[in-house]
Amino acid sequence: MRDSIGLTEADYKRLKIKQKVGNLLNAKLMKPTYIAKFGRERTERLCAVRADRLRWMDECNDILSEDFADFFKSYTFTPPERPKDDRKRIWVCWLQGEEHMPDVVKLCIRSLRKNAPEGVEVVVLTGANIGSYAEFPDYVYRNLRSGRLTLTHFSDLLRMQLLQRYGGLWVDSTVFVSAPIPREYLDMELYSIQMHGKAERDVNPYYGGLTSFLLAGSTNCMLYDFCYRFFLEYQKKYGHLMDVHPINLCFRMAYDRFPEMREAIDAIGVNNTQVYTLFDYTSAPYEEAQWKKLTDGQIFHKLNWRKNYAGTVDGKMTMYGYMCSLME
Secondary structure, three states: OOOOOOOOHHHHHHHHHHHHHHHHHHHHOHHHHHHHHHOHHHHHHHHOOOOOHHHHHHHHHHHHHHHOHHHHHHOOOOOOOOOOOOOOEEEEEOOOOHHHOOHHHHHHHHHHHHHOOOOOEEEEEOOOOHHHOOOOOHHHHHHHHHOOOOHHHHHHHHHHHHHHHOOEEEEOOOEEEOOOOOOHHHHOOEEEOOOOOHHHHHHOOOOOOOEOOEEEEOOOOHHHHHHHHHHHHHHHHOOOOOOOOHHHHHHHHHHHHOHHHHHHHHHHOOOOOOOOOHHHHOOOEOOHHHHHHHHOOOOEEEOOOOOOOOOEEOOEEEHHHHHHHHOO
């Protein structure tokens, strides 16, 4: 049985395998696979800087700036009509459905529901219900079913359309929330985790200003409209992705080209700087003082569903076990 985006359970398994194989080929045999996708001249440019991640991102940025120059010149932002149902929502996605979620994802979603502001609905998006909230051009679905567009990057498109259309807060399914989420985050034009100050972000303009796994804003936010429309143009032209982190490239292009976006991003302010730290302690024995240290001023905590988590080790409750107890 197919879901609302045209995929069966077998399709999800096939696409996950294809994504893993594609990532392996790109890592081990980058040159032939990239020549097939983007041509010899551009592949040579990328191969020349392969060992330097920052220079690689700069090269991708330059190539995309060449290919989409007309789009950048013609882009104008027109705020969409407000939806008839303009309730604030928190969006989280697991395409295969809640019955296929790893335990850590179920825990993270429980933490979202517990800590959502009063009156804010937590919408768990799956392949079965996405059609009730989002719609895409046919070529997006074709690229997804063929594997040219990965499940991971389909979720990039999805979060941009939802934020463009409805606003609210997008949270990845592996973000644990340890304290109530301030309502103001959902009312801001633009909010995200900003791990670094501007001086550090100037050194690496792709990292630390915004995190793609947690984004909030209103329908008046140009960033989400720009990113969504750029992703559609990219899909029409390439299908395949030049880089595994297209959102970071898109954020950089918006920041460089639009003063209003640069101002909005700079205005967020450094926050949740230890978003990855709790992950390193999930297997450690629970200690109250350590827990307070890890969560002091830190609401959001990025985990990884691929890790095996244990509630106890050698008969002692772990930090992960304590996290589970908080959600009971």
